[in-house]
Amino acid sequence: MESNRLSKISDNLLKLTSLESKHHPFEPKYYRLDKQLRNVVLALEPNWLAKNIEMDLQFENISIMADEDLMNQVWMNLLSNSIKFTPATGTITLSIMKQMDMINIAVHDNGIGLTEEQQKHIFERFYKADQSRTAANGGSGLGLSIVKKIINMHNGTVTVESQFAEYTTFLVTLPLEVDPTRTNE
DSSP states (O other): OHHHHHHHHHHHHHHHHHHHTTOSOOOOEEEEHHHHHHHHHHHTHHHHHHTTOEEEEEOOOOEEEEOHHHHHHHHHHHHHHHHHTSOTTOEEEEEEEEETTEEEEEEEEOSSOOOHHHHHHTTSTTOOSOTTOOGGGOOOSOHHHHHHHHHHHTTOEEEEEEETTTEEEEEEEEESSOOTTOOOO
8 A cells, every 4th residue: 555655656756857857758649628527527537426415507508629638637636625624414516617718627626625824835746735645645746736726737726615514626727728838827
């Protein structure tokens, strides 16, 4: 178990280093974002079914120009975290809202929430909001750093809004089209 945990940390560190190197493949193309999100929800079905979590999907057909593989990692991370920190019989709402040439994707749960202090640091490398987490229940504190880097590469933003012991919402805002020659740092 410890070997697996260290392996995941190594993989995530390599991924983050690669993303920061500016040599990481960045291949935006048009694809159906709603389909991708549905596929991520289905891939994680055993996790949310085991906790009897209700998944509320609020979106219609929408296409976006982005790097599909990188964005898949974003959704897997945000949704996995949401499932992990939502209590049994909780609800997770995944929504997409288009506003002119931008798109907002929200992952909202009625889980354990975050304090204001935790929210300030949540995207930092190795930061774990729940310091009681052990190797047994996973997490390296790198996932949200990777999410932030990928969203920045797409000229987007990712923010968190939370109320401790009530809810957490991660809001990703992306342009509908990404200029493959220009990325934020």
